[in-house]
Amino acid sequence: MQQVDFLVIGTGIAGLTYAYKMAHQFPDKKILVLTKAAADETNTKYAQGGVAVVNDLERDSFEKHIEDTLIAGDGLCNKKIVEIVVTEGPERINELIALGTNFDKEADGDYKRGKEGGHSEFRILHHKDITGWEMERALLEAVASCSNIELIKHCFVIDLITQHHLGYLVTKATPDIECYGVYVLNLRTNEIETILAKTTYLASGGNGQVYRTTTNPGIATGDGVAMVYRAKGRIENMEFIQFHPTALFEAGLTGQAFLITEAVRGDGGILRNKDGEAFMEQYDERKDLAPRDIVARAIDSEMKRTGTEHVWLDCRHFELEKFLEHFPNIYEKCKSIGIDITQQMIPVSPAAHYSCGGIKVNEWGQTSIRNLYAVGECSSTGLHGANRLASNSLLEAMVFAHRCFEHVSAKALNKELNDHHYEGHIPEWNARGTMQPKEMILITQSLKELRQVMSDYVGIVRNNIRLERASKRLDLLWEETEQLYRSSKVSPQLLELRNLITIGYLIVKGAIFRKESRGLNYNTDYPEKSVLVQNVVL
Incomplete structure (x- = not known):
């Protein structure tokens, strides 16, 4: 049983920013950072387009960025949070x-700024088309220089430890649910360890792997959200899953699809249907630079209307030198599968990209569970509302990582982070009566079925019959998987399946409760927005 002051779960921009700041503030304290894969295998790494920030007040303004975010969020953004993120962003x-x-940068030393869908100004800072990778690189180097940060790779967090593990009945109505730490499967030793912490910080990323195709890496299985839900914490707005309009279409591909960043359209890329028509003007006056929910639905509509599996992104009119300068990796990827972007259009189709809902937090990143914080894509801060504005997520992660750092630091300096009274009573993980699963196909087939159900019934366009079918299928999958979980030794595959089924359940439940079409939740049975605007808290 290991004890630490500050526990961080996740090594994306949210986790590393917080860990680095805490290490400098408390050089005599140990910060433990856990990740279930390699340190750089995160959603951050795959963020291509850039980060939206107002750092040129002569050409742009906080007011414009705030307004753009509110418009994209379709009435569900928390305006106070939007103002916090936009105004505190430049310093971060x-x-x-x-x-x-x-x-x-430009030749004169000023930053190059891109423009993406929903933005009224050029404000996207970027590093070629691998912005997230560059930010991740800098943060990993910074964290490596801190001797009081221990970063352990290949550690899968199974569950949060609360009063439930001390024998108390814990429900959503239980006041002051408290997090004492986590149970962790060490993938190197295959042993389950108990880690106790005065504060636990979740930066566990997204959940795109619940769908058949996603821009997210294989690690994006919604682990943090599922753990908090099991611990009776508050989750909200899970129905708002953003589908990126333009993932590279490769026939037969499932899992992670290659992202064609929105910045390509920001630089002048044009979406065309199979007949070569530029169709976006029929759906929105902003054409190819409409917000993502509108573009994704338009592409979905064109694919269904024409009976095709994809549409086309036309970049043939681009100056090759400029395309190579801004999008070298997209050029190389297209070239590797036989597409010359100067002569041929790029086949694209929507893929699951970002979860706008998640663990409900306040303006300091506090969850409904004491001593537990959540930041990044696993959290729901109120910034994104019903639809995230492009390139706002990296900014949100940095701003809230800093706000968590401030809040936890103040509590630590005021000696409000006391040792838990229950340390001697917290049980070790109980694996009695379990055995190795005899057939891995029980797990792989259930995962395949889950993704099929979510993609076919709970995608870009939904209706009540599809949602009801999805709900029944998920109930059966949950029962089968829980039975397997109770009788089997835990494995990463089983844990991820269990978490993804919970994520699917939360998305479906949120979509059933939201009897309207708003933002990313488009239901053909309720095509209009409801007068009563509210969050769906589960």
Whole structure:
């Protein structure tokens, strides 16, 4: 049983930013950072387009960025949170630059700024088409320089430890649910360890792997959200799953699809249907730069209307030198599968991309469970509302990582982070009566079925019959998987399946409760927005 002051779960921008700041603030304290894969295998790493920030007040303004975010969020953003993120963002970006992050610059030394769907100004800072990778690189180097940070790779967090593990009945109505730490499956030793912490910080990322195709890496299985839900914490707005309009279409591909960043359309890329028509003007006056929910639905509509599996992104009119400068990896990926972007259009189709809902937190990143914080895609801060504005997520992660750092630091300095009274009573993980699963196909087939159900019934366009069918299928999958979980030794595959089924359940339940079409939740049985605007809290 290990004890630490500050426990961090996840090594994306949200986790590393917080860990680095805590390490400098408390050089005599140990910060333990856990990740279930390699340190750099995160959603952050795959963020291509950039980070939205107002750092040129002569050409742009906080008011414009705030308004753009509110419009995209379709009436469900928390305006106070939007103002916090937009106004505190520039300082957080400057800190990242000071750590060595390189954003592309013009010949005169000013930053190159891109424009993406839903933005009224050019404000997207980027590093070629691998912005997230560059930010991740700088933060990993910074964290490596801190001797009081221990980063352990290949550690899968199974569950949060609360009063439930001390024998108390814990329900959603239980006041002051408290997090004492986590149970962790060490994938190197295959042993389950108990880690106790005065504060636990969840930066566990997204859940795109619940769908058949996603821009997210294989690790994006919604682990943090599922753990908090099992611990009776508050989850909200899970029905708002953003589908990126333009993932590279490769016939027969399932799992992670290659992302064609929205910045390509920001630079002038044009969406065309199978007949070569530029169709976006029929759906929105902003054409190819409409917000993502509108573009994704338009593409979905064109694919269904024409009976095709994809549409086309036309970049043939681009100056090759400029395309290579801004999008070298997209060029190389297309070339690797036989597409010359100067002569051929790029086949694209929507893929699950980002979860706008998640663990409900306040303006300091506090969850409904004491001593537990959540930041990044696993959290729901109120910034994104019903639809995330492009390139706002990296900014949100940095701003809230800093706000968590401030809040936890203040509590630590005021000696409000006391040792838990129950340490001697917290049981070790009980694996009695379990055995190795005899057939891995029980897990792989259930995962395949889950993704099929979610993609076919709970995608870009929904209706009540599809949602009801999805709900029944998920209930059966849950029962089968829980039975397997109770009788089997835990494995990463089983844990991820269990978490993804919970994520699917939360998305479906949220969509059933939201009897309207708003933002990313488009239901053909309720095509209009409801007068009563509210969050769906589960």
